[in-house]
Amino acid sequence: MTDLLIRDAIVVTVNRDHQILTNGTIRVEDGVIRSVEPTEAADRNASADYVIDAEGKVVLPGLVDAHRHTDFTLVQGLFSELGGEELLKEALSLYQTAETRLGESFFEAAWDLACLRQLTHGVTTVNAMDFTPALGAEAIGDAGLRAVIGPELADFLNSDPPEAQLAAARDFIETYHGAYDGRVWASIAPGGEAGCSRRLWEGVAELRAEYPDLRLHTHLYDSPAADTMAAGSGASDPLALLDQLDLLDDRTLLTHFLHADRSDAQRVADAGAHVLHCPTVYSYFQAGKRAWFPLPALQEFGVNIAIGLDDPFWFDSWDLLQEARHARLLSNYEYGAQQWSSYDLLRMLTIDAARALGMDDQLGSLEPDKRADLLIVDVDTARHRPFSNLPSLLTNTVTAGDIETVVVDGEVLMEEHEVLSMDVDRVQDDATRERDRLQTETGWETSLTGSSPPESSLLRRVAGRPLLRAAKQYGRGVVSEHLG
Numbered sequence: 001m002t003d004l005l006i007r008d009a010i011v012v013t014v015n016r017d018h019q020i021l022t023n024g025t026i027r028v029e030d031g032v033i034r035s036v037e038p039t040e041a042a043d044r045n046a047s048a049d050y051v052i053d054a055e056g057k058v059v060l061p062g063l064v065d066a067h068r069h070t071d072f073t074l075v076q077g078l079f080s081e082l083g084g085e086e087l088l089k090e091a092l093s094l095y096q097t098a099e100t101r102l103g104e105s106f107f108e109a110a111w112d113l114a115c116l117r118q119l120t121h122g123v124t125t126v127n128a129m130d131f132t133p134a135l136g137a138e139a140i141g142d143a144g145l146r147a148v149i150g151p152e153l154a155d156f157l158n159s160d161p162p163e164a165q166l167a168a169a170r171d172f173i174e175t176y177h178g179a180y181d182g183r184v185w186a187s188i189a190p191g192g193e194a195g196c197s198r199r200l201w202e203g204v205a206e207l208r209a210e211y212p213d214l215r216l217h218t219h220l221y222d223s224p225a226a227d228t229m230a231a232g233s234g235a236s237d238p239l240a241l242l243d244q245l246d247l248l249d250d251r252t253l254l255t256h257f258l259h260a261d262r263s264d265a266q267r268v269a270d271a272g273a274h275v276l277h278c279p280t281v282y283s284y285f286q287a288g289k290r291a292w293f294p295l296p297a298l299q300e301f302g303v304n305i306a307i308g309l310d311d312p313f314w315f316d317s318w319d320l321l322q323e324a325r326h327a328r329l330l331s332n333y334e335y336g337a338q339q340w341s342s343y344d345l346l347r348m349l350t351i352d353a354a355r356a357l358g359m360d361d362q363l364g365s366l367e368p369d370k371r372a373d374l375l376i377v378d379v380d381t382a383r384h385r386p387f388s389n390l391p392s393l394l395t396n397t398v399t400a401g402d403i404e405t406v407v408v409d410g411e412v413l414m415e416e417h418e419v420l421s422m423d424v425d426r427v428q429d430d431a432t433r434e435r436d437r438l439q440t441e442t443g444w445e446t447s448l449t450g451s452s453p454p455e456s457s458l459l460r461r462v463a464g465r466p467l468l469r470a471a472k473q474y475g476r477g478v479v480s481e482h483l484g
């Protein structure tokens with residue numbers, strides 16, 4: 001018996017042949033895609049538990065956000081007008097307040113709101129790195145979504161000793177890896193060369209040896225001081241540090257890679273590791289000398305690249321399609337036109353990201369025997385018709401607001417913009433309540449006209465702009481070391 005049948009759709013399969021069906025039917029049973037074929041007359045009378053007539057609309061594989069943090073989702077809107085150095089100073093102070101005075105309900109509401117944002121933006125799978133992973137696993141699981149979640153290990157940011165952090169990570173893996181019918185996976189997620197001591201890295205290597213199937217997810221080369229930080233851990237540079245500890249292989253995901261060069265790209269390619277690119281956060285909060293990742297070398301050596309939003313609550317966008325657009329624009333600006341084709345961008349948001357996560361046998365394309373994670377995008381509108389070159393339309397014109405239906409594991413989680421798997425009112429009420437507590441505790445204020453920092457903030461005490469100059473005068477440059 002067919003559980004879900006979608007017919008008369010334009011199906012962008014993202015399969016090996018880059019096949020696009022102009023009028024296709026997808027059959028789903030037990031959460032698995034059974035067939036993707038041209039629509040036949042009989043399909044219009046076929047019986048199924050759930051039938052969706054998608055005439056004139058596009059069906060895509062679900063989008064995969066390859067790198068995200070979630071704990072601080074409720075700060076959205078507070079930092080939108082800050083520069084990078086101001087942001088980091090304010091963020092560090094706010095994090096301390098949240099941890100000491102706001103407690104679990106703040107982070108629960110943050111994860112629920114993140115799930116709602118993720119679902120309504122068509123992101124069916126997220127690769128997250130957070131300090132509250134168990135709350136995340138339960139929020140993702142309950143919302144019907146899919147995630148790989150790593151407890152962020154960072155003894156320079158978190159005061160718990162390395163052994164305690166590693167023990168908590170082991171507990172998380174044992175409890176949540178494979179939970180919710182396999183929709184939640186665990187990863188091992190050291191923060192990066194900027195956040196971890198040698199002692200912690202050695203513990204990470206032991207944990208990885210215990211769980212060799214898990215992804216190692218980290219930040220690397222996100223600061224010009226990356227080599228100096230690696231030297232503090234006894235290695236000549238960050239890649240050498242990973243290599244020394246047997247952590248650099250085809251199960252390794254390296255986020256940012258901005259201050260790396262051609263030879264670093266070659267080493268990543270030789271190891272078969274993957275690079276996760278988050279263009280918006282580093283351009284929005286650009287501080288100091290501009291650096292971009294060595295895309296031409298990564299492409300020449302065949303490194304797999306995927307795209308992530310990183311900290312969407314800092315720059316107020318959860319739109320992964322727009323993130324791919326930024327990736328193209330910024331790389332073309334840096335290296336010249338044609339760095340990526342439109343189809344390359346679609347692949348990075350789907351099958352290439354699934355490959356980075358080790359899930360490409362289950363996700364990332366619309367093919368028989370894969371899990372049914374898919375989106376219906378409404379392009380049958382005055383805003384879009386007539387169109388040609390569908391990959392370009394999807395990566396240059398369409399936004400997440402055009403995504404009307406979201407399916408994960410064969411379950412319809414959102415249909416024609418109506419969220420079915422979450423109690424939207426409750427999520428919004430909880431977020432509003434916790435956001436009010438955040439503002440009361442920190443002194444940040446928001447209104448429809450913008451946001452303003454607390455009286456105690458340096459941003460308030462120094463009169464007038466430019467704030468960045470004031471920040472430098474007060475010696476805050478040090479916080480720019482670790483942005484994403």
Ligand SMILES: [Zn+2]
Pocket residue numbers: 067068069219255310311484
């Ligand atoms: Zn990050």
